[in-house]
Structure formats: C-alpha cells, structure tokens
Amino acid sequence: IAETADIKKSDVILEIGPGQGALTNFLIQKSEHIIAVEKDKELVDFLMDKFKDDQNLKIVHDDILKFKPQNFSLEPRKYKIVANIPYYITSRFLRQFLESEYQPSLMVLMVQKEVAERIITKNSKESLLSISVKVYGKPKIIIKVPAGNFVPKPKVDSAVIQIENISKNFFKKNKIKETEFFRFLKLGFSHKRKLLKNNLRVKAEILQKCKIPALSRAEELSLENWKCFIKLLIPIKDRP
Numbered sequence: 001i002a003e004t005a006d007i008k009k010s011d012v013i014l015e016i017g018p019g020q021g022a023l024t025n026f027l028i029q030k031s032e033h034i035i036a037v038e039k040d041k042e043l044v045d046f047l048m049d050k051f052k053d054d055q056n057l058k059i060v061h062d063d064i065l066k067f068k069p070q071n072f073s074l075e076p077r078k079y080k081i082v083a084n085i086p087y088y089i090t091s092r093f094l095r096q097f098l099e100s101e102y103q104p105s106l107m108v109l110m111v112q113k114e115v116a117e118r119i120i121t122k123n124s125k126e127s128l129l130s131i132s133v134k135v136y137g138k139p140k141i142i143i144k145v146p147a148g149n150f151v152p153k154p155k156v157d158s159a160v161i162q163i164e165n166i167s168k169n170f171f172k173k174n175k176i177k178e179t180e181f182f183r184f185l186k187l188g189f190s191h192k193r194k195l196l197k198n199n200l201r202v203k204a205e206i207l208q209k210c211k212i213p214a215l216s217r218a219e220e221l222s223l224e225n226w227k228c229f230i231k232l233l234i235p236i237k238d239r240p
Contacts, residue, residue, distance in 0.1 A: 002026040004142050004162050005082045005108045012074065014104065016064045016083035016093075019043060021050055023084060024057065032056045035072055039063050065092060069102035077105045077167065084110040087156075091129060098136040098166065099178065107163040108142070116141050116159035125219040128189040134223050135181065137166040174227055176234065184230050188218035196221065206232050 001023060007013060007030040018024045018036040020043065027034050028051070037060045038044050044061040051057050060072070069079070081104045085093055090111050097104060117123075119139050121130050133139050145158040171178050188199050196216050197207060204214050210228035212221065221229070 001082060001084075001108050001110065001160055002030060004160065005080055005106065007031050007080070007082075012079035014069075014074065014079055014081045014083075016081065016085050018047060018059075019084070021047055023082070024051065027082060028054050028057050034058070035060060035074075037062050037064050037067055065089060065096060069100065074102055076102050079104050081107040081109070083108075087112045087115070090115055094129075094133060098133065098163075103136070103166050103168070105164075105166055107137075107166065108160065109163075110145065110158055110160050113144055113157040113159040116144075116161045119161060126221060127219065128185060131185060131221075131223055131226060132182070133163060135170050136168065137163040139163045170223075170227075174231060176227070176230055180234055181226070181230055184233065185226065188221070188226075192217065192219065200233075202233065 005011075005013070007027070009030070009032050011031050011033070013027055013031045013034045015024060015027060015034060015036040018038055021036075024034070024036055024047070034057045036047065036057060038047060039062065041061060044059060047059050051059070058072075060067075064085075081097065090109075097107070115129075118127050119130050119133050120141055121127070140162055142160040142162050145160065147154050147157050150158075168178070170176075171181065184200065188196055190199055194217070195214075196202075196212070196218050197204065197214065199218065206229070207214055207216070209232060210225055212225055212229065
C-alpha cells in the first residue's frame with residue numbers, strides 16, 4: 001500500500017483507521033507530514049504512546065465521515081489518502097472525498113474484493129459506484145488479498161485499489177454540473193432491470209445520437225456514453 005502511493009518526503013498523507021499502526025510504521029519512514037485519523041479512543045491512546053517520538057505524525061481522534069480537511073490545512077489535490085478503511089463505509093467514504101472541494105490527488109485503499117471489482121467493472125457492467133468513481137479519477141486493482149492473510153480471518157477477500165489523477169476536470173471541461181450529472185445517473189440506475197429509456201423517459205433519437213442501443217440498460221453505458229447523453233439532455237442555458 002505504501003509503495004503504491006509513491007510517497008515522497010514532501011507529500012502530505014492522510015491515513016484513515018491506523019488501528020495499531022502497522023501501515024503507519026511504513027508511512028512515517030516515507031513522508032514528513034502524516035495525519036492519522038482514528039475513531040477508537042483506546043487506539044488513539046495506544047498510537048500516541050507508540051509514536052510519541054515521531055514528530056512527522058499527527059494523530060487525530062475523529063470519525064472520518066465527519067472529518068473536515070480544511071481544518072487541518074489540507075489543500076485541494078495536494079495530499080494523498082492511504083488507508084485500510086472499514087468496509088461498511090466504503091461508498092460513503094469515496095463519495096465524501098471524491099465530491100469534496102478538498103479532494104486528494106490520489107487514494108490507495110484496502111477494500112472488499114467484490115467492491116473493488118465492481119469499481120473496476122471486471123464483468124464489463126458498470127454500476128452507480130463505478131461511474132461515480134471514474135468521473136473523478138482512474139481506478140485500478142493493485143493486488144488481491146485473500147481472507148487467510150488476516151487474523152482473525154474474515155468472511156470476505158480484500159483488494160488494494162488505487163484511484164489516481166483525481167480531479168473535477170470532467171465537469172469543467174464538459175460544462176456539466178455535478179448535481180445534474182448525478183441526478184441523471186441515479187435516475188438511470190434507479191431500476192436496474194428496466195431499460196434506460198424507460199427510467200429516464202427519453203426519446204430514441206437522443207440515444208441514437210450517442211450511439212446507445214435503444215434496448216440498453218444503465219449498466220451498459222460507459223462514462224463517455226453518459227457524457228454525451230447528459231449534454232444532450234441539459235439545455236445549453238442551464239450549463240455552468
């Protein structure tokens with residue numbers, strides 16, 4: 001995980017859920033500025049003692065879902081997130097930091113393997129999650145981690161993913177509002193088994209202009225398809 005993040009001494013690193021500091025041990029050797037956010041007070045106390053001599057590490061007792069990057073002088077796209085996040089917050093966590101005005105430049109995360117494969121679209125079927133990630137950055141799976149590598153052994157396998165080149169350039173370049181993009185995206189995926197034209201109630205000619213087959217479902221559309229489709233649906237006067 002630390003190697004994938006390609007950490008330089010000057011990089012600012014935000015680590016989430018350091019636990020007992022296994023990953024932190026590697027991070028403090030690579031960066032001069034690390035912020036580790038831990039929700040569990042007992043673990044915070046443990047970490048404070050364990051790393052009491054490491055001046056390049058700031059340990060913060062907080063819930064990452066309530067964390068405000070600006071309160072810790074984290075500037076947009078000038079820090080990296082490196083984390084073993086609790087799997088049940090994965091979707092909320094990604095949405096929080098990818099949609100933020102204080103986006104990181106890169107994320108390296110350990111997540112549930114099935115979630116990683118859904119983001120990367122291993123089966124060529126897109127999802128609300130995969131498009132929501134790809135519109136902000138470029139995701140890829142770095143390594144799969146079988147359940148047997150953990151103690152105690154969990155019921156699921158894991159994977160390390162990297163999301164690089166994080167930005168909001170897609171929206172600026174195509175003059176599409178984020179709110180409008182996600183409004184159409186959520187409508188499109190609202191009933192997975194229904195055809196896209198029925199979910200969005202659009203005419204066949206709009207689909208044809210974007211080279212989208214009339215009988216397509218939302219999961220069959222790429223990010224490029226959504227870009228074309230939404231730009232046709234949003235009047236020029238309503239674009240940013």
